[in-house]
Amino acid sequence: MQREYYTVLRNRILESYHRLNISNEEMMLLIHFLTFQQAGEDFPAISLIGRRMNVKDQQLYDMIQSLIERGFLSIPSYKNDQGKSVEYYSLDPLYQKITQLGEVDESERFKEAKATKEGEVFDMIQVEFGRQLSPIEYQKISDWFKKDGYDPDVVKEALKESVLNNVYSLNYMDRILLNWSKRKQTQANDSVGFSKQKAQTQDLPPVPVTKWLNK
Template sequence: MEKKKVAEWLAQGSVVIPKLLLNHYKRLGLNEGELVLLLHMQSFLEEGVTFPTPAELAEKMTVPAAECMEMMRRLLQKGMVAIEEHTDERGVRSEKYTLEPLWEQLVHHLYVQEVKNGQSVQQEEEESLYTIFEQEFGRPLSPFECETLAMWIDQDGHEPAIIKAALREAVLSGKLNFRYIDRILFEWKKNGIRTIEQAHDYGKKFRKPKPSARPAKQATGEFKQTIPFFNWLDP
């Protein structure tokens, strides 16, 4: 094989096929024939042929021109391809195809999928939150308590992780009730507490042991160890 021939082949360039399009064309409502037609259109556009005819497309494919025309009609109806009008400096009007709607639909599809995935993760976190509360309370939550949990998330905008941290704070303080947890969340939100780290540091400063003149003695002579406690319900 002559090196010159190989060089000519390489000089023809290549068509870049986005992997995202290969992975998601089915979800966009495209079949294999329409996908290949779009790739040939992309190739024509890169070569400067802005308005390839069905006959020119059929020469690249295994289907007749009439079928290429039908596929093109469907792509236009689906909003995957658009026709733009162009007027040059001499005032001559012409038309050209653009695949920009295809890329816009692909980006929109990926965005919607990302939102759905985020909602699915949040739903799992919320379901886990209900389970954790029931485990800590040792019983099923009442309808009022379930409504309160939903209010913390939907109306107050607390992340499930922050609510779990408030639950832990209530457990450490020995005040396992919804009124106490609600007060903790209120104080945190008022003071701009938005992350687990901030909540941990904010709670830790209230649990620091205060120095006393003389430690309390038990009857056995041992010093009694006390756990610092902050009552979030105090004004």
């Protein structure tokens, strides 16, 4: 009975190749390269691959050239035991592209999560204030995130402090955030913790409620 061989293929390749604008035929060519490599043949004859794929040699050469130019394939070389230079097909450039794509995806997921948390802050403030925010107020809150670098959870805590003090004002929240920022408390998971931050809020000068409500 003839022995069966298997090709080990990373799932990320199949999941990502269309996003990298690699055609089905180009992907099949790359899979054939993997198959030969895993069988110990790093530089298979084009004619052999052509017979397997039922594709003319010139078409395969064109695909290989295109994959190289687009940064998905390379043909490096090494010295064998006899000192002879041996070329081989390397898919390392493809793996690097897939890794970069994964990093971009992770970055996008982080941005989406952050945007969601920031959106929650806007909603929470409007609910607690009992009214819609003005364009100027929207800009002020956005600046807390973009310019001042405040974590959304920190802004939520500042809102809680304002509500506890019965002061519904972004200016008052800004004073709280500034007070915490001076103590380097810009992240919700800082080691000092919010129990200490809340206690530090007492350092703020007393503010008449009516004065803040009118702002």
